[in-house]
Amino acid sequence: MEYVIEMLGIRKQFGDFVANDNITLQLKKGEIHALLGENGAGKSTLMNVLFGLYQPEAGKIRVHGKDVKITDPNVANKLGIGMVHQHFMLVENFTVTENIILGSEPTKMGTINIKDAAKKVQTLSEQYGLNVDPYAKIEDISVGMQQRVEILKTLYRGADIIIFDEPTASLTPQEITELMQIMKRLIEEGKSIILITHKLNEIMEVSDQVTVIRKGKGIGTVTTSETNPTELAELMVGRQVVFKTEKIASNPKEVVLQIDSLTVADNRGIDKVKNLNLTVRAGEIVGIAGIDGNGQSELIEAITGLRKVKNGNIKLNGKEITGLKPRKITESGVGHIPQDRHKHGLVLDFPIGHNIALQTYYNKPISKNGVIDYKKVNEFARQIIDQYDVRSGEGEMSLARSLSGGNQQKAIIGREVERNPDLLIAALPTRGLDVGAIEFIHKRLIEQRDKGKAVLLISFELDEVMNVSDQIAVIYDGYIIDTVSPHETTEQELGLLMAGQSLQDNKKVGGTQ
Amino acid sequence: MSKRLVNILVPLISILLGLIIGAIVMAVSGFNPIDGYVALWNGIFMDTYTMGETVRQITPYIFSGLAVAFAFRTGLFNIGVEGQLIMGWLAAAWVGQAFELPAVIHVPVALIAAAAAGALWAFIPGLLKAKLQVHEVIVTIMMNYTALHVVNALIGVISGGEERTEKIHESASLRSDFLETITDYSRMHWGFLIALLAVVIMWFILQKTTLGYELKAVGFNKNASEYAGMNVNKNIILAMVISGAFAGLGGAMEALGTFENMSKLHASTGIGFDGIAVALLGANQPFGVLLGAILFGALKNGGLNMPSEAGVPTEIVSIVIALIIFFVASGYIIRVALERFGKKRKEEK
Numbered sequence: 074m075e076y077v078i079e080m081l082g083i084r085k086q087f088g089d090f091v092a093n094d095n096i097t098l099q100l101k102k103g104e105i106h107a108l109l110g111e112n113g114a115g116k117s118t119l120m121n122v123l124f125g126l127y128q129p130e131a132g133k134i135r136v137h138g139k140d141v142k143i144t145d146p147n148v149a150n151k152l153g154i155g156m157v158h159q160h161f162m163l164v165e166n167f168t169v170t171e172n173i174i175l176g177s178e179p180t181k182m183g184t185i186n187i188k189d190a191a192k193k194v195q196t197l198s199e200q201y202g203l204n205v206d207p208y209a210k211i212e213d214i215s216v217g218m219q220q221r222v223e224i225l226k227t228l229y230r231g232a233d234i235i236i237f238d239e240p241t242a243s244l245t246p247q248e249i250t251e252l253m254q255i256m257k258r259l260i261e262e263g264k265s266i267i268l269i270t271h272k273l274n275e276i277m278e279v280s281d282q283v284t285v286i287r288k289g290k291g292i293g294t295v296t297t298s299e300t301n302p303t304e305l306a307e308l309m310v311g312r313q314v315v316f317k318t319e320k321i322a323s324n325p326k327e328v329v330l331q332i333d334s335l336t337v338a339d340n341r342g343i344d345k346v347k348n349l350n351l352t353v354r355a356g357e358i359v360g361i362a363g364i365d366g367n368g369q370s371e372l373i374e375a376i377t378g379l380r381k382v383k384n385g386n387i388k389l390n391g392k393e394i395t396g397l398k399p400r401k402i403t404e405s406g407v408g409h410i411p412q413d414r415h416k417h418g419l420v421l422d423f424p425i426g427h428n429i430a431l432q433t434y435y436n437k438p439i440s441k442n443g444v445i446d447y448k449k450v451n452e453f454a455r456q457i458i459d460q461y462d463v464r465s466g467e468g469e470m471s472l473a474r475s476l477s478g479g480n481q482q483k484a485i486i487g488r489e490v491e492r493n494p495d496l497l498i499a500a501l502p503t504r505g506l507d508v509g510a511i512e513f514i515h516k517r518l519i520e521q522r523d524k525g526k527a528v529l530l531i532s533f534e535l536d537e538v539m540n541v542s543d544q545i546a547v548i549y550d551g552y553i554i555d556t557v558s559p560h561e562t563t564e565q566e567l568g569l570l571m572a573g574q575s576l577q578d579n580k581k582v583g584g585t586q
Numbered sequence: 587m588s589k590r591l592v593n594i595l596v597p598l599i600s601i602l603l604g605l606i607i608g609a610i611v612m613a614v615s616g617f618n619p620i621d622g623y624v625a626l627w628n629g630i631f632m633d634t635y636t637m638g639e640t641v642r643q644i645t646p647y648i649f650s651g652l653a654v655a656f657a658f659r660t661g662l663f664n665i666g667v668e669g670q671l672i673m674g675w676l677a678a679a680w681v682g683q684a685f686e687l688p689a690v691i692h693v694p695v696a697l698i699a700a701a702a703a704g705a706l707w708a709f710i711p712g713l714l715k716a717k718l719q720v721h722e723v724i725v726t727i728m729m730n731y732t733a734l735h736v737v738n739a740l741i742g743v744i745s746g747g748e749e750r751t752e753k754i755h756e757s758a759s760l761r762s763d764f765l766e767t768i769t770d771y772s773r774m775h776w777g778f779l780i781a782l783l784a785v786v787i788m789w790f791i792l793q794k795t796t797l798g799y800e801l802k803a804v805g806f807n808k809n810a811s812e813y814a815g816m817n818v819n820k821n822i823i824l825a826m827v828i829s830g831a832f833a834g835l836g837g838a839m840e841a842l843g844t845f846e847n848m849s850k851l852h853a854s855t856g857i858g859f860d861g862i863a864v865a866l867l868g869a870n871q872p873f874g875v876l877l878g879a880i881l882f883g884a885l886k887n888g889g890l891n892m893p894s895e896a897g898v899p900t901e902i903v904s905i906v907i908a909l910i911i912f913f914v915a916s917g918y919i920i921r922v923a924l925e926r927f928g929k930k931r932k933e934e935k
Contacts, residue, residue: 379812398815399812399815400816403814403815409813416807416809416810417809417812417813418810419807420802420810421807422806422807423803431803443796443797444794447794
């Protein structure tokens, strides 16, 4: 079988750091080839080498059997290689067509010939079943649609090898399914695909071959049909990975968090949390399951004092904390792993050490009389970095921005857990992380529970909620529709609850069928 | 090429390039560049008098640079340093002439008044930004004009209809016989020591205090700061107020040192606006601002000598000085060029 792309023995070094060490990847025509590795394993570096953004120190690249030297992205484009980036490169207030032709605008007597371009976009869109409106503005279309525009962009430029970089990171489950279908369609039409990901189920679903890299080294290539998620996870992480987190039965004690008929409005004044009741006890993990946008964010923001409470009250250890300032709430025993670590969890332009002191910088012994002792800050940070295995280039002095997502998250968890809060709120704590980091974080949450702390977990991932929680409260349209035990429910039941059907309703429906 | 060498080479090459292009401009315009640069040099270093005047010129630039840099480090763009500076100038001039106090009290009181006036003028845009999300650039620009006319009106009131305020009492003056003697009666005054102290203060606030930690955090990421329990609005206002206080002190240098009074202004002094360039030259670092102010003030003062000694007209002088500053500010280009050069040499080996 003919290879369309062969990357043989690629080596790429940054200073003393070897990002890619003797990696080989061979893509056959008409296949989906997954590139699997943890965050920071060197997947993006390898693809940037292929795309001409980096020059390798050693190794060969062959396209359609011919040795090539890809010196910049234009060369890659000419060879028919296109890339759909994780963060889309689109101009928000341009139309689909304008974005697609950007950089190679077709002209007619010196003016842009938008009509012909739009027609071509339309044809391509129909050919590949993308269903994109050439005249829609980017800011008006969904994230999934925007991604299709990126796909169209590569097709418009004549790519027949398409690289997808973590394509599902920002998509809804529905959009993910559609993307998988699009990828299959692309293959049918004769394209070849490299799929960069660390999500095992996606690989199992669409790919033909998997090349695994770990810490910059090529581990090998396996055929998807001859492997399974457990084996892939082991290859990726380099040790056995437990998907089902081991834990002893919970032993719930006194009530730590008590929420009574809470109502919270969003920024537009629309009620997002409606008359919500919730109890979390010491020594248990309560998981909030639900589809994004059913009031989870507003609920957490209300508990932590970041959003005004419209009605109802929140008690911590029996004491009213409703409407207190965030710092007062934090100090009264709440730890908070925020859902958006870049927006709320970290000051990305601060060193990670400063970030670890974000909740304690104003207290003794770190500061005295308004003067911070940065030696103590760094000492404290090193301690957390050690304990929570936060990996970075320059230890506590590395900019938070330069750390991988998993390591950023570990630093946040270390910061919040070390303050020893009675209630730990973990909002989407594993979003975008690889299996190794997920396992680590789940263990820490369970550890807190076993220490007798109350843990409130918010997640959109069903298996995470099922795995980690002792109680599952399903949120729908701003209220808790039902509370179930993970041992006595199924993903199907949860799915129905999350869609707003109470189990009683469902049984009735079942009876009439 | 070692990093250290690059760091030293970049500013040197930048200044050299600026001088070369400036020389071309002078030559094309029909003036002798060598004469021009000799005059520039003499205007900075010729004798103790010019050196004293150079230091005097540098002093307010340090303050205006610090004011812009401080706001910048906390995520704010304070274009209103000019207005805050002249408010401080008037406050210091008024305290200097209206009261009779012993010097140990009079100078500090005048300085505090200047800082307070500048701080007040910056408080308003800070408050509007914090409470109503009005962009500080617009408000501070407008308040420069307001300050100009308010100051001119107040000068009239204070002086009973004169064009300038009375000379300040000697007890409030920063000038000294000692400095005048060693610099051949230049207007150099003790303000440069206060400016150096201000550099250290800014460094201390930003690098050592919880206040500085909060201000920087809010400047980088308001959401994370709020999450960590900081009062974002308070910090925005405080950042503007401290920035304005630096600007006000810059005005005090003119009131208590250079001029010892204040005359009605027909237009901006330019010190506040030049502070933006000084801050950028210094990469918004306190000690960088000091270096930037030295370069800026020295060129400005040296340039004054070029028309009289070398016959280069003021307009050409401005172009030459602007070119030098342009090249220093675009040091990045030279850095990249040097790195390419270093790489090529390595490959050839």
